[in-house]
Amino acid sequence: MFNTRVTQLLGIQYPIIQGGMAWVATHELAAAVSEAGGLGIIAAGNAPGDFVRNEIRALKKKTDKPFGVNIMLLSPFVEDVVDIVCQEGVPVVTTGAGNPGKYLDRFREKGIKVIPVVPSVALAKRLEKQGVDAFIVEGTEAGGHIGELTTMALVPQVCDAVDLPVIAAGGIADGRGFIAALALGAEGVQVGTRFVCSTEAKVHSSYKDALINAKDRDAIVTGRTTGHPVRVIKNQFTREFLEMEKNGASVEELEAAGAGKLRLAVVDGDIDNGSVMSGQIAGMIKDIKSCRDIIEGMVQEALTSNERINQLSGGGLDG
Template sequence: MKTAITELLNIEYPIVQGAMAWVADADLASAVSNAGGLGVIGTGHDPVEVVEKKVTLMKEKASKPFAVNVMLLNPQVDAVVDYLIEAGIKIITTGAGNPAKYMKRFKEAGIAVIPVVASVALAKRMERIGADAIIVEGMEAGGHIGKSTTMTLLPQVVDEINIPIIAAGGFGDGRGMAAALMLGADAIQVGTRFVVSHESNAHPRFKQAIIEAKDIDTVVTGQITGHPVRVLRNPLTTQYLQAEKEETSKETPDILRLDEIAKGALRRAVVEGDWQSGSFMAGQIAGLVSKEQSCHDIIQDYINECKEIIKINQKFVD
């Protein structure tokens, strides 16, 4: 299945794995890459020593192209960028900031740079500074989200830029993938479904929570902070949303109170499986996930169903 993204990144299938904090490690990312997609190592706020360990392990496990995500708000981002360039990484995705400061060095090192964007204006800005492709992420996604839905944002971005586009948020099967391609995307990014893969090291309770989720079981927290996050409903979200409601009613909201409630919550979910106080980040497609599979089988499910859907719907234009 060839698209502008598969050609740019030298991958077999136009499927990119999301850079999920605490989940996107070398075990998961290498399995995705070796199955023909693009595995992505998540680095979050990792110090450079931790990033180096992750990349070293990834190089040992992956036989095909992979990417490293750079979280631009990481206090050690300068050191992380220095290391990634030195290590010969060829694909970098970026989030939580503008990579313009590093773009010249990335280009000189022959690195393909793919920022995550949540608006048309930001997509155009990333193209102007030299991004090789972009990830357009809508509010259906799990974790940190923007305000527009993927299905409305994607075609607007397609109309405005000329570089390849990866659509993210709301693609739980091949039907969604076909829709993204029809709207002009060159690939999709998948997060939630890969959390439930055999190779994912997410806690079994996290995986089971996604498998058991229904269509209305995600909620958005953090609206008042300006950094909304989509997660599965649980006791922590009940506590957080009540606190958020109370702070919203105040003339001067206590954001630190909300930060304290959320502190360490993602780790508690992914590593400990703590249903009471963990932040179980997942997209709205959680209701479509019904079983744990290998990354290979997940990718094949997407590709086979996508091709079948496109083939079937040719009848409408014959």
């Protein structure tokens, strides 16, 4: 059941990809996920090229397993990061916040697999024609920057529209979500928020506590008026930000208010005044585990869920 086109494409044991979360997805986390059989991802975010190079080299000292780098295409350092990814022999690139088309030839020359994050059928169809290798189809349940369609609605529509492997993202934290994504037609899952609460994530303990203590309705959306909505845990910062939006603050004013707030939460641990990005599944997280325990737990729970489907219907996902 777990031997899919995604595991074959990436050379990994389980079709579980770690999300490329800025300030969270460091080499420590990525290496741990890769060692546990998934695909670890280093987040380039808005970091300069030299920082990304150092992260790649540090990861290689911890694991010889496949890994990837997430490139945010709106980063001011994107050209440098693309150069470094090509120079350092990174096997997989995931992309967000744009179309990676202009870089595809360079990635192909280096044998790099390219998997863009897509929030719509239209973008998936366009990128398939441009020659990407797979898609991460992300629903609005995800943390951080989000689209509008839910994972359950978006994933099967993209699966029906393209021939490439689809990796479902947004609202997946355990084996039940894993098996549900496979049932929707995906051949793998991307997991973000659950990995924040791992022992290997170099995140301030207060940030992890905020996720563990979150309830089902605590992950809200800010920034809709800017055209770049973000899902975060509600706190003093979100109350002030939403009030600014309500009072008609300009995009520039809102961007200035949000500048540096993710780092404030992740690194400094200020969970009242920082941006605590999180998916809607935060209410499901009750503990901090190693990446290996998280992945193996997801796999075992997916198998158990499939057995239950077999009992109820006379045949699970594998017949």
